[in-house]
Amino acid sequence: MQQLSTSLLAQVSPAQASSAQVPLAQLFPADDFVLLGVILGLPLIGAIVNGVFGKRLGREAVTLMALSAVGLSFVASVLAFFMVSGAQDGETLVRFKWTAWEWFRLSTAGDFSHTQLDVAFSLDSLSAVMILVITGIGSLIHLYSSKYMEDDPGYYRFFTYLNLFIFSMLVLVLGDSLPILFVGWEGVGLCSYLLIGFWFDKSENASAGKKAFITNRIGDFGLLVAMGLLLYFVGALDWAGIEANKQALLTPVKLWPIGTEVPLARILPEEAGLWLNEPRHVSAATLVGLFLFLGCAGKSAQLPLYVWLPDAMAGPTPVSALIHAATMVTAGVYLVCRMAGVFVLSPAAMFVVALVGGLTALFAATIALVQNDIKKVLAYSTVSQLGYMFLGVGVGAFVAGFFHVLTHAFFKACLFLGAGSVIHAMHARIHDTDQSQDMRHMGGLRKFMPVTFGTFAAAWAAIVGFPLTSGFFSKDEILLKANTSYVTGEKVLAGGGVRIDAFQWPDWGPWVLWGLGASAAILTAFYMTRLFFGTFFGEFKGWTIVPGYAAAHGHDAHHGGHDPHGHDDHAHDHHEQPGPDMKGPEPHESPWQMTLPLVVLGALSIFGGLLSAHLLHLHPIDDFLAPVFQTTVGRVEFIEDHEARTYPLVAFAVLAFAAGTGVAYWIYLQAKGEPARQLAAQFPRLHQLLLDKWRVDELYEETILGAVDSLADMCVWFDKWIVDGILARLSAAVVGLSGTVLRQFQTGRLQSYAAAMVVGLAVVGWFLLTPRASARAFEDHAAGTYSVTAAPGFGYTYRWDSDGDDSWDSESFGDQRTLELSLEVEESRTVRLEVRNALGQTAEREFSFSRPKPDMSGYMPASARIDVTQGADGRMHRVPSEPQLPAGHPTVAPERMEHLKRALEGAGMKQ
Amino acid sequence: MSPAARAFFEAAPYLAAFVVGALIPRRSSVLERVAVGVVGALSVLALQGLWPDPAAPVTEKADEWPHLLNVVVFMPFAGAIALLFLPRQAPKFLQRFTLTVLGLNFVVSLFLLGATMTRGWHFQYIAEWIPSLGIRYHVALDGVSLWMVLLSTFTTPIAAYVAFGSIRKRVKDLCFAFLMLHGAMLGAFVSLDLFLFFVFWELMLIPMLLMIGVWGGVERIKAAYKFFLYTMIGSMMMLAAILYMVWTHYELAGYLTFDYLALSKLTLTRTAAWLCYAGFALAFLIKVPIFPFHTWLPDAHVQAPTGGSIILAAVLLKLGTYGYIRFCMGMFAGPAAHAATTLAGLVIAMGIFYGALIAWKQDDVKRLVAYSSVAHMGFVMLGIFAATQSGVEGALLQMINHGVSTGALFLLVGVIYDRRHTRLVREFGGLAKVMPVYTALFIIITMSSIGVPGTNGFIGEFMVIMGTFASNHLGAFSHVQGGLAAAGVILAAVYMLSVVQKMFFGPLSNEKNLHLSDMNVRESVAIAPLIALVFIIGFFPSLFLNRMTDSVTATIDRYVEGRIAWMQGDEAAPASLRPRRGGPLETGYPLPPASSPSSEGTVAAALDAEAGKEAH
Numbered sequence A: 001m002q003q004l005s006t007s008l009l010a011q012v013s014p015a016q017a018s019s020a021q022v023p024l025a026q027l028f029p030a031d032d033f034v035l036l037g038v039i040l041g042l043p044l045i046g047a048i049v050n051g052v053f054g055k056r057l058g059r060e061a062v063t064l065m066a067l068s069a070v071g072l073s074f075v076a077s078v079l080a081f082f083m084v085s086g087a088q089d090g091e092t093l094v095r096f097k098w099t100a101w102e103w104f105r106l107s108t109a110g111d112f113s114h115t116q117l118d119v120a121f122s123l124d125s126l127s128a129v130m131i132l133v134i135t136g137i138g139s140l141i142h143l144y145s146s147k148y149m150e151d152d153p154g155y156y157r158f159f160t161y162l163n164l165f166i167f168s169m170l171v172l173v174l175g176d177s178l179p180i181l182f183v184g185w186e187g188v189g190l191c192s193y194l195l196i197g198f199w200f201d202k203s204e205n206a207s208a209g210k211k212a213f214i215t216n217r218i219g220d221f222g223l224l225v226a227m228g229l230l231l232y233f234v235g236a237l238d239w240a241g242i243e244a245n246k247q248a249l250l251t252p253v254k255l256w257p258i259g260t261e262v263p264l265a266r267i268l269p270e271e272a273g274l275w276l277n278e279p280r281h282v283s284a285a286t287l288v289g290l291f292l293f294l295g296c297a298g299k300s301a302q303l304p305l306y307v308w309l310p311d312a313m314a315g316p317t318p319v320s321a322l323i324h325a326a327t328m329v330t331a332g333v334y335l336v337c338r339m340a341g342v343f344v345l346s347p348a349a350m351f352v353v354a355l356v357g358g359l360t361a362l363f364a365a366t367i368a369l370v371q372n373d374i375k376k377v378l379a380y381s382t383v384s385q386l387g388y389m390f391l392g393v394g395v396g397a398f399v400a401g402f403f404h405v406l407t408h409a410f411f412k413a414c415l416f417l418g419a420g421s422v423i424h425a426m427h428a429r430i431h432d433t434d435q436s437q438d439m440r441h442m443g444g445l446r447k448f449m450p451v452t453f454g455t456f457a458a459a460w461a462a463i464v465g466f467p468l469t470s471g472f473f474s475k476d477e478i479l480l481k482a483n484t485s486y487v488t489g490e491k492v493l494a495g496g497g498v499r500i501d502a503f504q505w506p507d508w509g510p511w512v513l514w515g516l517g518a519s520a521a522i523l524t525a526f527y528m529t530r531l532f533f534g535t536f537f538g539e540f541k542g543w544t545i546v547p548g549y550a551a552a553h554g555h556d557a558h559h560g561g562h563d564p565h566g567h568d569d570h571a572h573d574h575h576e577q578p579g580p581d582m583k584g585p586e587p588h589e590s591p592w593q594m595t596l597p598l599v600v601l602g603a604l605s606i607f608g609g610l611l612s613a614h615l616l617h618l619h620p621i622d623d624f625l626a627p628v629f630q631t632t633v634g635r636v637e638f639i640e641d642h643e644a645r646t647y648p649l650v651a652f653a654v655l656a657f658a659a660g661t662g663v664a665y666w667i668y669l670q671a672k673g674e675p676a677r678q679l680a681a682q683f684p685r686l687h688q689l690l691l692d693k694w695r696v697d698e699l700y701e702e703t704i705l706g707a708v709d710s711l712a713d714m715c716v717w718f719d720k721w722i723v724d725g726i727l728a729r730l731s732a733a734v735v736g737l738s739g740t741v742l743r744q745f746q747t748g749r750l751q752s753y754a755a756a757m758v759v760g761l762a763v764v765g766w767f768l769l770t771p772r773a774s775a776r777a778f779e780d781h782a783a784g785t786y787s788v789t790a791a792p793g794f795g796y797t798y799r800w801d802s803d804g805d806d807s808w809d810s811e812s813f814g815d816q817r818t819l820e821l822s823l824e825v826e827e828s829r830t831v832r833l834e835v836r837n838a839l840g841q842t843a844e845r846e847f848s849f850s851r852p853k854p855d856m857s858g859y860m861p862a863s864a865r866i867d868v869t870q871g872a873d874g875r876m877h878r879v880p881s882e883p884q885l886p887a888g889h890p891t892v893a894p895e896r897m898e899h900l901k902r903a904l905e906g907a908g909m910k911q
Numbered sequence B: 001m002s003p004a005a006r007a008f009f010e011a012a013p014y015l016a017a018f019v020v021g022a023l024i025p026r027r028s029s030v031l032e033r034v035a036v037g038v039v040g041a042l043s044v045l046a047l048q049g050l051w052p053d054p055a056a057p058v059t060e061k062a063d064e065w066p067h068l069l070n071v072v073v074f075m076p077f078a079g080a081i082a083l084l085f086l087p088r089q090a091p092k093f094l095q096r097f098t099l100t101v102l103g104l105n106f107v108v109s110l111f112l113l114g115a116t117m118t119r120g121w122h123f124q125y126i127a128e129w130i131p132s133l134g135i136r137y138h139v140a141l142d143g144v145s146l147w148m149v150l151l152s153t154f155t156t157p158i159a160a161y162v163a164f165g166s167i168r169k170r171v172k173d174l175c176f177a178f179l180m181l182h183g184a185m186l187g188a189f190v191s192l193d194l195f196l197f198f199v200f201w202e203l204m205l206i207p208m209l210l211m212i213g214v215w216g217g218v219e220r221i222k223a224a225y226k227f228f229l230y231t232m233i234g235s236m237m238m239l240a241a242i243l244y245m246v247w248t249h250y251e252l253a254g255y256l257t258f259d260y261l262a263l264s265k266l267t268l269t270r271t272a273a274w275l276c277y278a279g280f281a282l283a284f285l286i287k288v289p290i291f292p293f294h295t296w297l298p299d300a301h302v303q304a305p306t307g308g309s310i311i312l313a314a315v316l317l318k319l320g321t322y323g324y325i326r327f328c329m330g331m332f333a334g335p336a337a338h339a340a341t342t343l344a345g346l347v348i349a350m351g352i353f354y355g356a357l358i359a360w361k362q363d364d365v366k367r368l369v370a371y372s373s374v375a376h377m378g379f380v381m382l383g384i385f386a387a388t389q390s391g392v393e394g395a396l397l398q399m400i401n402h403g404v405s406t407g408a409l410f411l412l413v414g415v416i417y418d419r420r421h422t423r424l425v426r427e428f429g430g431l432a433k434v435m436p437v438y439t440a441l442f443i444i445i446t447m448s449s450i451g452v453p454g455t456n457g458f459i460g461e462f463m464v465i466m467g468t469f470a471s472n473h474l475g476a477f478s479h480v481q482g483g484l485a486a487a488g489v490i491l492a493a494v495y496m497l498s499v500v501q502k503m504f505f506g507p508l509s510n511e512k513n514l515h516l517s518d519m520n521v522r523e524s525v526a527i528a529p530l531i532a533l534v535f536i537i538g539f540f541p542s543l544f545l546n547r548m549t550d551s552v553t554a555t556i557d558r559y560v561e562g563r564i565a566w567m568q569g570d571e572a573a574p575a576s577l578r579p580r581r582g583g584p585l586e587t588g589y590p591l592p593p594a595s596s597p598s599s600e601g602t603v604a605a606a607l608d609a610e611a612g613k614e615a616h
Helices: A001-011 A017-028 A037-059 A060-086 A125-148 A157-174 A176-198 A204-231 A239-251 A263-267 A269-275 A282-298 A308-314 A318-328 A329-336 A347-368 A374-394 A396-428 A452-466 A469-485 A511-537 A592-612 A622-631 A642-670 A673-683 A684-691 A691-741 A751-770 A894-908 B003-023 B030-048 B066-084 B091-114 B143-166 B173-190 B195-217 B222-254 B270-287 B297-302 B307-332 B333-360 B364-386 B389-420 B436-449 B454-469 B475-504 B520-541 B542-568 B598-616
Strands: A096-106 A114-123 A252-256 A279-281 A485-487 A492-497 A496-503 A636-637 A775-780 A787-789 A797-802 A817-822 A828-836 A842-850 A869-870 A876-877 B123-129 B135-141
Touching: A001 A787, A017 A060, A017 A673, A037 A060, A037 A096, A037 A114, A037 A157, A037 B542, A060 A096, A060 A125, A060 A157, A060 A622, A096 A775, A096 B389, A096 B454, A096 B542, A114 A157, A114 A176, A114 B030, A125 A157, A125 A318, A125 A329, A125 A592, A125 A622, A125 B003, A157 A176, A176 A204, A176 A282, A176 A308, A176 A318, A176 A469, A176 B123, A176 B436, A176 B454, A204 A239, A204 A269, A204 A282, A204 A308, A204 B454, A239 A282, A252 A469, A252 A492, A252 A496, A252 A775, A263 A269, A263 A492, A279 A282, A279 A496, A279 A797, A308 A318, A318 A329, A318 A396, A329 A374, A329 A396, A329 A842, A329 A894, A329 B436, A347 A374, A374 A396, A374 A469, A374 A511, A396 A452, A396 A469, A396 A592, A396 A622, A452 A469, A452 A492, A452 A511, A452 A592, A452 A642, A469 A485, A469 A511, A469 A592, A469 A642, A485 A511, A511 A642, A592 A622, A642 A673, A673 A684, A673 B030, A684 A691, A691 B333, A751 B475, A775 A842, A787 A828, A817 A828, B030 B520, B066 B091, B066 B123, B066 B135, B091 B143, B123 B195, B135 B143, B135 B173, B135 B195, B135 B454, B143 B173, B143 B307, B143 B389, B143 B520, B143 B542, B173 B307, B195 B222, B195 B307, B222 B270, B222 B520, B270 B307, B270 B333, B297 B307, B297 B364, B307 B333, B307 B364, B333 B364, B333 B542, B364 B454, B364 B475, B364 B520, B389 B436, B389 B454, B389 B520, B389 B542, B436 B475, B436 B520, B454 B475, B454 B520, B520 B542
Parallel strands: none
Antiparallel strands: A096 A114, A252 A279, A485 A636, A492 A496, A775 A787, A787 A817, A797 A828, A828 A842, A869 A876, B123 B135
């Protein structure tokens, strides 16, 4: 594998790079690209310093450390990006690799070989784009947070986690193998857990963090299994190794029955048994693809594992923007792109990816329609947009899907930060987290927060697909590809003596996928417009604005510290409910640290689309990423008349935008939301169902969690009463009981001992007075001599029947205790013995002897024979023979053999 | 460059690490600063081996001082005897003395790392003990036992240090128990004579019994009995098996020996092999413990004092897994391989899952950690049953990991118990507010326990799971079992995160917790090395794995051979002795007494004498 990657890299020797980059290329050669260490190291150092010393460093130092770490990492990323784009020439894949240290080795299938896994990172065009997004948006959000979190007592903790997150995310995208990716994958999950529960003194926040972690772990389980299967079938886990051997995945794998047969089948009727035992196969690629996708579904909040993401909004808003919108949740899409070469081997897995993506897009959009919490709407919108991305990559449009990751990072981060800015403003009077995020208390903020409004509008335009914005281009491309592109593969798979028909995409596939995406697009336009108008247009509904209020009733008066972000349970201090009765100052615009990121992201939301605007024949990012997706060529096909469909579909996209926004405009701005209320009143149960998010959480609670819970209760009961009951208590009871019984004999009363003695004497006496014809027989087959010796006894006399003719040798009893006889070969004889004791009682017994043929099988091997000779001293001595080596012993050189012989003779002398 | 300057530059990384470490504590306690600084410097020292200097000459075989292992094993015993002559009235002095002996023992044991851990036995030392019965004092180290010895010498001082912080009564007895226990554990890990092993194995029981029974909680007597009886039953079965094997060997070879090397050459009849395997396996699996013999563990843990719990979890349980690798796989490859699939299924279903589910439902934190041990040891046993290179290496690493993380968890539970004298989860809540450092440490250890990458737990579990997938000893079930084991990591997150949430997050509702003090100096010093190890193993596992690889390969080779011989062998064949192969794995093979006429033995003696001459 090492060789393969170096040979790939050999094609981009420094000589090929442009002259301006030669010094850099020498500083960072392609196979030892230490710049990655810089990019990764800075945020890690930031996290460690802030984590360990942050409390003592003070606010300024923490800010400086965290921001400079991420900022410098961004600078290094830009440098790395340009080095990649400079080195990349046409279709050849450029992969800059840096191996930090050796990690561990893993056995491959059957333990016949192993694959070395190192802590190695690599950079290609796909990861180059990702690190720009991560460190770029990361820097902006760090800047934003320095103000947003200004007064939080856990300031240093926040930046520790945030830096750690940047580090983990970079590990995720830069990792050169699946296990290293997995390190980042779980690392971001951990940071997400810590940041969701950042304000841990509220139980809901902590629960939300736990839920996120555990749901993600279900996905991680999928990733673990996928890694195991890849290791088994492909024998490698690094990118180059997987790519080199991935064809091995095109074999059928028996899923059922496990082992040879189902044990149950024997007791069932024959047909049912046959059906149960019928082998069921699936291609290894499908299995790997589906398990990988389970991981993606966990991290990227797809059905059925999306439930954690809306709850994750409990974290501070910058976290929602960075982790739960722009970067971490897109890791699943990144993984599918990264493993594109494996995914395309299985049309079935790709279809599942696309279908789940489409379903999630639509499903989440329906929930977002009715939510009132501004962050919840954005959260469901994120789930829905992630669905789009999977729809895109699922139909094989990897660039389109990945491009949506990029544009979504711009506009969704902007939306979240804008929402944060709004919430920040609402906090002037409303301190309860839920209340301050409720859309129904906002409205008309356009007047008070012009910058926030402007940037929010730009991001809104992008997400609803306003023509020529970034979201328009990326979403349009996905919908277009969903309708025209599909994945194809072998019709029949053979291997291991089995042939199976491989899954092919159905004809209705593209239309269904497109239908899901298109309807979600309309809904997206609708609910985002609802959110946008509800927040920034109309009248302000939070409180009655009293000019100069802040001076008189600063909310500082209530608290020791200025603590504006609702993580304290100080909502109960305020008896006032938000509404016209409450008085307050004008909502304020946020400081520059918060608006600058908004402006940058807003601009990117509008103009970012030009990176891949196929309508305008601009596609730099497609060209840049093309080498990465070389691996999928030949497996992604277009339907026949796809070019003819381009313009009708674009027209439809514009129409979807117009319909969604138009209806929302009419309902919420023209009619002040009246039609929506009527609709809700008309279908109260449907409305409630949507408001309760289809009650999926409750469903999981009742079924899966409930089942595990009662299973755990059962286990506890079983452990206590059955395992411990039988093994410890029952055996203790048995021992105790026998002790109790035996104790009855140890009463200490002399009479009972005497009585026992009498009984004992009687038993012994009876034993002695009964005759017993016990005897021992001796056999010597070789000599043919046999003998029987009767046991002696008190006053015993004996008589024998030695010839087996049923008559005694002499009628009288005598003293002869031993009978000897000799037999010929193959002769047998039965002899009898009668014993009489002093009281005249008799006992009789029979003995049978037979002499077998001599046993010739047990000849003596040469090695066991020992030659002896009589020495001069008259004692026997062993004749030194050739030393015999035990079988399997390493051979001994002749000269050593001599030496050994001498040693042996020496040993013989001592005897 | 002058030598002084060079020395300065060579020492610079350690000095820097020392300074950084010393800056970490927020208190001005010198002890704490120095201790954390030393941990930092030692971490750098440990990492040094990771990037070998290409210019440095590679020494193939470092000089091994043959008595080093004897010194390591007998130092605690000598300490224990010396302790008897020290005054009971000076508990502080006794504690310092014990810690010095244990600490010195750890330092000396570090020299064991100097040997290149090639295939075969190192630091081997053989002396006649009871010649008439063929019993020898035979100790040796390989890549498997090396880490068990180091784990033991590493955790015991920590456990003792922690115990001395909270136990005030019968200090001398406690010190004596610690030293005896430590010596016995070390002896059991390095014995290659079954009689010697059995002596150490039993000797270990008594100090542990006393530790639970004397310094334990309310129900300590019951727990101590349970611990003792369970282990004893296993031991008796093992003793019976040992005696049967020695007798059979005597019948075949004509001389008595209890030596592992000789007895592992025995091929017993099928029935006898199964019974002897069962005897050994029962002893070890009770110790591990696996279902259904696990119920002594929660009781023992809950009742034992913190120091005892740490040793019990970190080292004693490892004797079960170590014993299984060394003796069950080494001497009964056939039965072990036959039982592997079933037993692997058992440890997955009734260890990883069942243990985790029960742990989830516990109110008592210590009980929870004890049941989590059952789940973790399930992973270890699974790796052993899979018997692939990465499976066994992962299992060994997971043994160290379990020692580190579970030891640290018990330590942390002890911290809160010392303050509140309760371990019930419902008594706590929102502790993060009053004990931030404690919370941070607890979360780090939790992450290690549930196997988050970057910590030690991940490497072990990952290698075990991947090793299970690759295994051909588990037959058609390897993928299913690998997948199920992977699913086990979900449950680990469930129970550990639940308890973290209940104890540390949410509002600080219980008034008694309002004024709890954070970690004190002693506790911080005790846990610092464990925390450092969590990350060192997590990031740089090859430091550990490289030293065990050869021995693990040897173990697996022998296991595979034994398995093949068992499969190909005649089912009705009588007992026999397999021929010797020579080589490094058989140095120190017991020879028949001089009067015996067996030519084979004499040749072997000559061969060994030769090998010895060439080595020197």
